[in-house]
Amino acid sequence: xxxxxxxxxxxxxxxxxxxxxxxxxxxxxxxxxxxxxxxxxxxxxxxxxxxxxxxxxxxxxxxxxxxxxxxxxxxxxxxxxxxxxxxxxxxxxxxxxxxxxxxxxxxxxxxxxxxxxxxxxxxxxxxxxxxxxxxxxxxxxxxxxxxxxxxxxxxxxxxxxxxxxxxxxxxxxxxxxxxxxxxxxxxxxxxxxxxxxxxxxxxxxxxxxxxxxxxxxxxxxxxxxxxxxxxxxxxxxxxxxxxxxxxxxxxxxxxxxxxxxxxxxxxxxxxxxxxxxxxxxxxxxxxxxxxxxxxxxxxxxxxxxxxxxxxxxxxxxxxxxxxxxxxxxxxxxxxxxxxxxxxxxxxxxxxxxxxxxxxxxxxxxxxxxxxxxxxxxxxxxxxxxxxxxxxxxxxxxxxxxxxxxxxxxxxxxxxxxxxxxxxxxxxxxxxxxxxxxxxxxxxxxxxxxxxxxxxxxxxxxxxxxxxxxxxxxxxxxxxxxxxxxxxxxxxxxxxxxxxxxxxxxxxxxxxxxxxxxxxxxxxxxxxxxxxxxxxxxxxxxxxxxxxxxxxxxxxxxxxxxxxxxxxxxxxxxxxxxxxxxxxxxxxxxxxxxxxxxxxxxxxxxxxxxxxxxxxxxxxxxxxxxxxxxxxxxxxxxxxxxx
Numbered sequence: 001x002x003x004x005x006x007x008x009x010x011x012x013x014x015x016x017x018x019x020x021x022x023x024x025x026x027x028x029x030x031x032x033x034x035x036x037x038x039x040x041x042x043x044x045x046x047x048x049x050x051x052x053x054x055x056x057x058x059x060x061x062x063x064x065x066x067x068x069x070x071x072x073x074x075x076x077x078x079x080x081x082x083x084x085x086x087x088x089x090x091x092x093x094x095x096x097x098x099x100x101x102x103x104x105x106x107x108x109x110x111x112x113x114x115x116x117x118x119x120x121x122x123x124x125x126x127x128x129x130x131x132x133x134x135x136x137x138x139x140x141x142x143x144x145x146x147x148x149x150x151x152x153x154x155x156x157x158x159x160x161x162x163x164x165x166x167x168x169x170x171x172x173x174x175x176x177x178x179x180x181x182x183x184x185x186x187x188x189x190x191x192x193x194x195x196x197x198x199x200x201x202x203x204x205x206x207x208x209x210x211x212x213x214x215x216x217x218x219x220x221x222x223x224x225x226x227x228x229x230x231x232x233x234x235x236x237x238x239x240x241x242x243x244x245x246x247x248x249x250x251x252x253x254x255x256x257x258x259x260x261x262x263x264x265x266x267x268x269x270x271x272x273x274x275x276x277x278x279x280x281x282x283x284x285x286x287x288x289x290x291x292x293x294x295x296x297x298x299x300x301x302x303x304x305x306x307x308x309x310x311x312x313x314x315x316x317x318x319x320x321x322x323x324x325x326x327x328x329x330x331x332x333x334x335x336x337x338x339x340x341x342x343x344x345x346x347x348x349x350x351x352x353x354x355x356x357x358x359x360x361x362x363x364x365x366x367x368x369x370x371x372x373x374x375x376x377x378x379x380x381x382x383x384x385x386x387x388x389x390x391x392x393x394x395x396x397x398x399x400x401x402x403x404x405x406x407x408x409x410x411x412x413x414x415x416x417x418x419x420x421x422x423x424x425x426x427x428x429x430x431x432x433x434x435x436x437x438x439x440x441x442x443x444x445x446x447x448x449x450x451x452x453x454x455x456x457x458x459x460x461x462x463x464x465x466x467x468x469x470x471x472x473x474x475x476x477x478x479x480x481x482x483x484x485x486x487x488x489x490x491x492x493x494x495x496x497x498x499x500x501x502x503x504x505x506x507x508x509x510x511x512x513x514x515x516x517x518x519x520x521x522x523x524x525x526x527x528x529x530x531x532x533x534x535x536x537x538x539x540x541x542x543x544x545x546x547x548x549x550x551x552x553x554x555x556x557x558x559x560x561x562x563x564x565x566x567x568x569x570x571x572x573x574x575x576x577x578x579x580x581x582x583x584x585x586x587x588x589x590x591x592x593x594x595x596x597x598x599x600x601x602x603x604x605x606x607x608x609x610x611x612x613x614x615x616x617x618x619x620x621x622x623x624x625x626x627x628x629x630x631x632x633x634x635x636x637x638x639x640x641x642x
Contacts, residue, residue, distance in 0.1 A: 003343050004317035004636070005283040006306045008034065009290065011276070013299035018049075018268065018275045020296060022261040025279065026639040028289055032315055033267035033279040033639065039312075045271045054088065055259035062091045062252055065098035067237045076249035078257045087254050094248060101237045105230055112226040119219040121203045124171045124178035125212050133209050142188035144181040144195065145205050152198040153177040159194045162187075176201075260639045280306075280315050280636065306339060314339040317636035324349035326386035334621060335631020340464050342456065344629050349390075351449060351624070352616055357394030358445075359570035360612045362578075364406035365605045366395025391613070402427050402571075406601050407578030429575040438568040440495075446564025447487050449624055450557075454480040457628035468524030471516070474553045475627045478513035483557055485509035518550050560623045566615055570608070577604050 009031070011021055025031040040046050066072070079087065125145060135143055148156075156167050164187045168180040181200075183191040195202075206215065241248075268277045281289055286303055293301045306314040316336050318328055320343070327349040337343055360366070370392025377385025403425025405411045416422040428434050454475050461470035470476045489501040489510075516523065522537055581600030585593045 002319040003337065003339060003341070004319050006280050006314040006317070006339065006636075007283050007286045008278060008304045008306065008312060008314070009281055009286065009293075010039075010278050010302045010304070011293060011299065012274060013296065015270065015273055015275055017296055017299055018265075018277075019261065021275075021277060021293065021299060022264045022268075023257065024292055024296075025277070025289065026257060026260045026264060028281075028285070029638055030281050030285040030289065031279045031638050032281075032636055033264050033277065034312075035267050036269040036276045036278050039278050040269065040276060046269045046276065047271065049265040049268045049270055049275065052265075053259060053262035055255050055262055058088045058091045059252065059255045059259060061095045062248070062255065065095035065102070067098070067234070067241050070241050070245070072252050073246070073249035076246065076253045078254035079247075079250045081254075084258060087251060087258065090251055091255060094244065094251075097240065098237060101233050101240075105233045105237070108226050108230045108233065112223065112230065115219055115222050115226060118206070119216065119223060122205060122212060122216050122219065124173070125180065125205065126216050128168075128170070128180070128212050131209065131211055132205055132215070140185055142183050142185050142191065144191070144200070144202055146181070146195075146200050146202040147176040147178045148195070148198050148200040150175060150177050152200070153179065156198060159198060165191055165194070178203075264639060282317055282636075313634070315636040316633040318343050318345060320345050320349075323390070326383065326390070327352060329383050329387070330617065330620065332635075334625055334629065336633040336635050337629065337631060338633040341630070341633065342460055342463070342628075344456070344625065347452075347456065347624075348620055352387075352620060353390050353394045355445075355567060355616045355619065356391040356612055357396075357398040359567055359616065360391075360395045360574060360608055361398035361402040361571065362404045362406065362574065363396045363399030363412070364404075365601060365609075366392045366397075366399050368392070368601075368605050369395060369609050388609075388613075402429060402575075404575070404578070407581055407597070407604070409575075409578075429571060430579070435572060438571050439565065442564050442566075442568030442571075443561060445567055446561040446623070449564070449619075450560055450627070451480060451484055451487075453624040453627040454483065460628055467527045468520065471527065472520035472523050474517050474520075474556075478516040479553075481509055482513035482517075485513075486557075487561075514550065514554075517553060518546050521546075563619060563623050566619070570612055570615065574604075574608060577608065 009025075011025075013021060025033075037046065037048055063072075081087065124147070150172065153167070153169070156165075165181060165183045168182070170178045170180065172178070181191065181195065205212075210218075264277065267279070268275050270276070283305075290301050290303060293299055304312075306312060316339055318331070318337075320328060324346045328345050330348055330352070331337070331343070331345050357366070360369075370389050373385045373388025373390075373392055375385070376382040376388065399405065400412065403409055403412045403416070409428075410424065413424045416425055429438065457473070457475040458470060458477060458480065461467075461473070461476060471478070473479060485505070489505065492498040492500050521542065525537070578600075581597065581604065585596040585600070588596065
């Protein structure tokens, strides 16, 4: 449960060396700057540095110019140059060329859309073999090209009571009838009135000296040419990117570095033509960085430990092994631990893996969950993937204990007999005696884990030098003594036939801890030397409030422990769900039996895996985390970390 030790580096030197110092600290990937003005606020001569950052805009222009689907290489080394304007010139040059190609592609796409609309409209009138210009120029005849709903077209003749209109049906598509309507010019206004009632939508076809078919073919050729122009422009953009992707990635990396350096100016301060820069570095990385900075001419460096740095709030860097590191995601969801706290990640990893395996014990389904986690991690980049891989293996191990393989409860019996000489699996979940044992074991797990959470809290209180919560807190020493003593007394009396709860036992180990918890605030003031506050203490309000708080505390001990009943419940739920699957499968035979077993296993694995994952996380957050973990820390995010 380790939080990496931090040191606060204080760096000062001539302004001419700031860029070099910023590049060195930023390039190390281990430096998180702190606001120098807040650290050196007692110095009246100190003032902030420039807040300008031209590199960020250059980065955005470069990213916006990338072709669709193109990705920068995150591992690219930055371009090394003393001419910083060169970086912006190169970025803007690439952005300009790609922008021209992108603009060309957009213009062609816009033209293509317009041509497609014209061609789609005209396609419904192909086959008329009419010269549009001549047709529309008829002296005594009005012509309307358009479409109307099919139902309305069937009513056309009923509306044309005078018989002065003629409709030529062309095509039908998407519930519309495309047609050409003719009438005398003198009847055109009446024709338009009737057509409006029939929801006629007029389509304005272009005038031309050619036939509809010829015009349509020209439009189709225009579509082919425009599509080719788009493809050529896209290919040119992709070719250019293919040639320059490595250079552009290095250019972007350099822009990021320079942007980080410019951002560092926001934290730095100046006085007497000198700069002051402060930042946090992991202790194991500090010696190398101090040595490199001290070698710079005119630069002075000093290091303060996190404990000696006055009014400092050190960032938190968690140190975990490959096994427990994925579970940092859950810790971060609850809140980053403060620097003086312990890292609960190993505790979370161990308890989460074990509880998940117990609640979802099946050898076959566990391996299936682990495989699904591998796919999520390797091919989808999901943070939950590595967690599922570990939990799936735990499920497989406990599946061997329960003897379950894809719901087949006795398929491992020959293995037990061969290895251990047992006639069948060690635990038959659905037997009444075993069911009771599982429920008792779940409560026992709850007792152990809640007590462990209290022990962690006691360690945290010692580390924080918090005597009030250590000696009088509900999760401190009195809470642990009360909880363990009461649980031990009940277990011995109810299950072991031993009555250990004598009068002295009750008074010293149960009543006295409750009194200490009840008087936590005044006793805390007494221990911490706050006698002045104690003299002004309002006992009436405190006693009334503390009584209900003590009642709530005692109730939480019970409810938190009983919450672990869900561990045993899910062991039974898994067996019950698979029993239902096989009951349905046995109603059929052959292929039907196999299909139901396979589909049932997939559904149970997905549904129960999700439910168990949520329930275990609930136990972590509400029954354990709440007893020792407060959060409130800030993550270590060094310059350059994206």
